[in-house]
Amino acid sequence: MLITKFLVKCNKENVLSSIDCFEDSPIFEQVAEEFDAIEETAYEMIKPYALFEIGEITENIASELIPAGTKALYLIMTVGAMISEWSNELFHEGNYLAGLLANSMADDYLFQIDDFVKGVIQKECQNRNLGILKRLEAPLDIAIEAQRAVWEITKAKEVLGINMNASYMYDPVKSMSHIFLLEEGLDEYHIDHDCSKCMAFQCHKKNK
Amino acid sequence: MSLVDEISEYLQKGRAKNVKTLVEQAIEEGINPKIILNEGLLSGMMIIGAKFKNNEVFVPEVLVAARAMNVGLSVLEPKLIEVGNKPIGKAVVGTVKGDLHDIGKNLVIMMLKGAGFEIHDVGVDVEAATYIEKAEEVGADIICMSALLTTTMTNMQACIDQLKEKGLRDKYIVMVGGAPVNDSFAKQIGADFYTPDAASAAEVAKEAVLSKKS
Numbered sequence: 201m202l203i204t205k206f207l208v209k210c211n212k213e214n215v216l217s218s219i220d221c222f223e224d225s226p227i228f229e230q231v232a233e234e235f236d237a238i239e240e241t242a243y244e245m246i247k248p249y250a251l252f253e254i255g256e257i258t259e260n261i262a263s264e265l266i267p268a269g270t271k272a273l274y275l276i277m278t279v280g281a282m283i284s285e286w287s288n289e290l291f292h293e294g295n296y297l298a299g300l301l302a303n304s305m306a307d308d309y310l311f312q313i314d315d316f317v318k319g320v321i322q323k324e325c326q327n328r329n330l331g332i333l334k335r336l337e338a339p340l341d342i343a344i345e346a347q348r349a350v351w352e353i354t355k356a357k358e359v360l361g362i363n364m365n366a367s368y369m370y371d372p373v374k375s376m377s378h379i380f381l382l383e384e385g386l387d388e389y390h391i392d393h394d395c396s397k398c399m400a401f402q403c404h405k406k407n408k
Numbered sequence: 409m410s411l412v413d414e415i416s417e418y419l420q421k422g423r424a425k426n427v428k429t430l431v432e433q434a435i436e437e438g439i440n441p442k443i444i445l446n447e448g449l450l451s452g453m454m455i456i457g458a459k460f461k462n463n464e465v466f467v468p469e470v471l472v473a474a475r476a477m478n479v480g481l482s483v484l485e486p487k488l489i490e491v492g493n494k495p496i497g498k499a500v501v502g503t504v505k506g507d508l509h510d511i512g513k514n515l516v517i518m519m520l521k522g523a524g525f526e527i528h529d530v531g532v533d534v535e536a537a538t539y540i541e542k543a544e545e546v547g548a549d550i551i552c553m554s555a556l557l558t559t560t561m562t563n564m565q566a567c568i569d570q571l572k573e574k575g576l577r578d579k580y581i582v583m584v585g586g587a588p589v590n591d592s593f594a595k596q597i598g599a600d601f602y603t604p605d606a607a608s609a610a611e612v613a614k615e616a617v618l619s620k621k622s
Contacts, residue, residue, distance in 0.1 A: 365533070
């Protein structure tokens with residue numbers, strides 16, 4: 201299923217705090233004004249998509265804990281390449297603050313897509329009498345090769361133009377994917393990211 | 409307070425318009441462009457970099473200071489060319505093969521500019537040979553490699569290996585950085601320096617290049 205419409209906006213507070221700018225910062229107003237100044241253009245540069253497919257865990261990513269054949273939902277999301285290119289341009293022009301804000305807005309938008317899509321996925325699973333056992337994020341819960349499996353199963357290259365390199369990294373860089381383990385008849389939806397297990401120690405959301 | 413000190417002060421506050429006006433005034437008053445650069449703009453950036461390292465200021469303050477420096481530099485650059493000012497050193501900077509992240513690299517470039525380096529940005533997903541070719545082409549002093557993934561940081565080794573194979577290892581200072589990189593990894597692959605953030609990268613690069621040239 202391809203999702204192209206998202207009822208989300210960048211959260212200004214999240215974006216500012218992600219670059220260590222808080223209300224008591226001496227330049228908070230200046231940074232907030234810069235956010236306001238670039239916000240509209242940033243939305244023009246963000247091209248959000250989410251794509252998911254229901255299938256099974258393939259042999260190449262299966263393990264003792266995650267056996268091949270387990271029902272699974274493969275999800276990939278992106279905000280496109282334009283926002284990153286624009287951020288890069290701003291850096292090259294010497295407009296560093298706007299460049300970093302654009303980069304952080306892309307991250308925030310991507311995380312918000314992730315939140316938004318949860319509702320759609322849960323509904324789809326309910327309609328199919330499927331529960332969600334677990335959310336798997338590479339490389340923490342599953343090998344990094346899982347990124348290739350998601351990319352192949354969702355046909356992300358053909359549908360969204362997302363490329364993947366030998367390091368299993370997506371291009372556009374502001375893209376991410378997860379796998380959800382499913383179980384027939386289960387009435388539980390363990391769909392959320394687990395901050396307590398996450399290795400992103402610098403993440404401002406984790407530190408909250 | 410002298411005019412160049414004022415430039416430094418306003419730069420630290422990120423007041424780009426004031427910096428531009430003061431640099432123009434300093435040029436009109438006949439102050440040596442090298443003094444405006446070193447004691448005004450670069451001195452301001454070094455102070456803000458040191459404050460960042462000491463957690464006295466945060467990333468946004470550094471960014472607005474760097475923008476102010478850039479504005480001042482754009483006014484000063486023609487005068488610097490006239491007096492034949494030379495950069496402190498030349499740096500080739502890029503993100504390693506397989507890695508498409510550019511934000512860390514861009515922040516390092518910003519701080520290296522602020523330390524007086526001439527920058528040659530080779531971009532992202534950079535082959536080991538490309539770093540070396542660019543360094544040879546421009547007569548670089550330092551090669552800076554960034555990686556954000558554990559799967560790509562190993563590609564830093566390839567550049568160092570190729571430098572050795574070509575007999576060029578001692579010609580260049582090699583600096584590495586990025587989220588998964590640390591000091592022991594830098595030592596293991598034979599890099600000269602690891603720095604944990606962009607401000608430290610600029611400081612260490614400056615010290616290393618000056619020490620090599622002296």
